[in-house]
Amino acid sequence: MFSVQIIAYPWDLEDEGIEHVLDVLQGEIGVQGISVVAASGPLCELRARPDASPRIFRSRGGIFFQPDDSHYANTRIKPILSRWLKTRNPIATIAAACHKRDMKLRFILPTRRIGRVADRFPVTVAKSAFGDASDLCICPINLDVEAFLQGLVTDLCQNYAPDSIELYGMDRAFETGVLATSADRYALGPGGEALYSVCFCESCRQSATRDGVDAEAAARSAGATLSRAIESGRVVEGSLEDLLGADRVLDAYVATLRDRHIEVVGRLSDAASCDLVLHVSAAADRNAKWLSRVSSGCARLNAEADIPLSESPDDALTFAHDVAGRRDDLHCEAQIPAREATFGDPPLAVQAMKLLVDRGVGGVNLDHYGVMGQVELASAKQAVRYARRAANIG
Numbered sequence: 001m002f003s004v005q006i007i008a009y010p011w012d013l014e015d016e017g018i019e020h021v022l023d024v025l026q027g028e029i030g031v032q033g034i035s036v037v038a039a040s041g042p043l044c045e046l047r048a049r050p051d052a053s054p055r056i057f058r059s060r061g062g063i064f065f066q067p068d069d070s071h072y073a074n075t076r077i078k079p080i081l082s083r084w085l086k087t088r089n090p091i092a093t094i095a096a097a098c099h100k101r102d103m104k105l106r107f108i109l110p111t112r113r114i115g116r117v118a119d120r121f122p123v124t125v126a127k128s129a130f131g132d133a134s135d136l137c138i139c140p141i142n143l144d145v146e147a148f149l150q151g152l153v154t155d156l157c158q159n160y161a162p163d164s165i166e167l168y169g170m171d172r173a174f175e176t177g178v179l180a181t182s183a184d185r186y187a188l189g190p191g192g193e194a195l196y197s198v199c200f201c202e203s204c205r206q207s208a209t210r211d212g213v214d215a216e217a218a219a220r221s222a223g224a225t226l227s228r229a230i231e232s233g234r235v236v237e238g239s240l241e242d243l244l245g246a247d248r249v250l251d252a253y254v255a256t257l258r259d260r261h262i263e264v265v266g267r268l269s270d271a272a273s274c275d276l277v278l279h280v281s282a283a284a285d286r287n288a289k290w291l292s293r294v295s296s297g298c299a300r301l302n303a304e305a306d307i308p309l310s311e312s313p314d315d316a317l318t319f320a321h322d323v324a325g326r327r328d329d330l331h332c333e334a335q336i337p338a339r340e341a342t343f344g345d346p347p348l349a350v351q352a353m354k355l356l357v358d359r360g361v362g363g364v365n366l367d368h369y370g371v372m373g374q375v376e377l378a379s380a381k382q383a384v385r386y387a388r389r390a391a392n393i394g
């Protein structure tokens, strides 16, 4: 069923009073659910809510709920709480308030960029073909990371009974993030950037070796291609798929990582007692067959939509919608920024919603409550009213 949900950080709800905000969102704006960010990497949020204090919310990230230690016995990674949380646990209050008023509750869970885990547990980090260790991304192929992610999923399911959990970062089989803060990140072209993202951490290498793939030769090959581009100042021509087509050993290595990744997401789906949603970002691996297999245990895809909407096959929404269209049991939602550019003007917000309903998406996620001033909320109210009529929802 079509639904409109709004994404929110827990502190934005808590500051204004959880019951009050949910009253406004459900009663006045008319949204059917809320997606609460349960963990994140480093963030800096400029808050648009009236009288928000502090105006800028900075966090090194971490998890935004009190962990139940019994769920983390199988991993050496211990959950790192965001310092903002102290001893409080607002997610419990938010969950109880949602259940009481029959409002859908989703948790957003990043899987690669969880604040300070890479620093505190260096054995878990993703690495480039040259062995550069990420200061940002952990690798889900690492068994401790996989068990940690399973712990987070079961902890959230058992203690807060969400309707769904949305996994961020699982729309690609690897990410190292080693160039994320480099001014030169685009100098190698999309092919070079993609090649730098292929993970060669010890866990990935061991996993490939077990599959009979020569991981060391694959690393040497990727490194040689990158070195040629870096030293000559020329971009790496073509996409990752083009590169793989011309490099058998690297192709075999990437194929085995993609297969392992499908298994990791499958086991997360087994661990979850609620629906899983796969977030599809602009950085998703644009391999439709692979994404379909990764999401086989998921009920929904939530794809980031460009506003104004594009019909380009490069657009994450067009790609995800196409993948979901091949299966009866997989629905595609769209995520749109609820900032001033679209939601500063009610007719524009209604127009964006109309285009999404016409495209046949199964729901819309507004990103996010903390950046919405009163004008954006008024726009959201009209857009949601339009969607309720057009999609014929309760």
Ligand SMILES: [Zn+2]
Binding pocket: 125, 126, 127, 139, 140, 141, 142, 199, 200, 201, 202, 203, 204, 205
């Ligand atoms: Zn790895």
